Amino acid sequence: MSAEGNTQDPRSEASKKRDLIARGDHTPTPAGKVTFFILRGLEPFLQYSTLAHGLGTSAFHRLGLRTLPPGPPSHTGIALIDGLGLSPYRLVLLGMSIGAAVKQNIWVSALSGEPMPVGGAVAVGAFNAFFNSVSTYAFLLTATSASTRSNFPQPALIIGSSLYVVGILTELMAEIQRKRFKSDPRNKGKAYTGGLWQFARHINYGGYTLWRAGYAMAGGGFMLGAVVGAFFLTDFAARAVPILNEYCEIRYGAAWEKFKRDTPYRLIPYVY
Structure with missing residues (x-):
């Protein structure tokens, strides 16, 4: 049920259209929630591909922009983590992506009672992928990276x-x-x-x-x-x-x- 058709929401139609959540509506939307869960679960793999293998950085190189070298890989003693081959800084950024995905999947599967249509799930997934990728590419580009020191x-x-x-x-x-x-x-x-x-x-x-x-x-x-x-x-x-x-x-x-x-x-x- 859309926010416009939700009889439990007493607000004006203008407010309903501006809101991203159908307040007071608890219509089950299993397809949308599953879509949300899958998209958010896959998004950290996008960030890993970018951090580890420079996914998409060739476009920046064609524009004359430089990216950071990979850096020495982490040695934590945990095979699963060390096998990623990421430097400590890149590992933290990947961890942020994973943490955000886990948090939001807890929210959609256990905490949110409002509907999540498939279209909304796709939009939210794309929104998060965009902002996470902004942080990732900003780090990789030497002109914008927060990693400006060797320490x-x-x-x-x-x-x-x-x-x-x-x-x-x-x-x-x-x-x-x-x-x-x-x-x-x-x-x-x-x-x-x-x-x-x-x-x-x-x-x-x-x-x-x-x-x-x-x-x-x-x-x-x-x-x-x-x-x-x-x-x-x-x-x-x-x-x-x-x-x-x-x-x-x-x-x-x-x-x-x-x-x-x-x-x-x-x-x-x-x-x-």
Whole structure:
């Protein structure tokens, strides 16, 4: 069922069209969720092919751009990891791709009750592949790479990885907490305001913004991290948060107004 045809969603048609999720709709969409799961599971192989074998870099070379040499492979003592043949820096970037895929597949298979049509699954898969590839290619190109020094780890990788870990764990933990609350029949019709959500009304969006910025920073340095972080922060602030706020105001009424008074931050505690 589309957002336009969802009778459980009391918002205006304009808001429904701008939202990416059919709020209040729990129509089963097994084909779409399986498609999502498969596409997200395959995407790290794309990043590995690029990091290990330079997939697509010939196009940059034809433009006169240079890419980094492979670098010495990692020696962790774990055959599966060492067999990848990736340098420590590239291994971290691949790990970020895998972590994002795992997190999002947990979400679609166990945490999200809303529909996931096949077309939406393909679009989300392409969206994630694009942004992950931006970070990967930014790292490989000498003109944009965050790996500008011989020492390891480097500042952009340390800070970017920290943002990534904090952001992705925040998003996942917040969604698990909300799922547990919503699964209790006694909480039917109530907004979840506990756990991590007491620090920001849309803490899951804030977590997503942080890990996306961290991933980009690890690949392309502080400037790319700032650009990607600003992109998602702007999108959430200008589109996702207002349309979700409209839904919650109508659905939860006075309880939502109290939550807004008690929790002034929207995305990132003490920041925004």
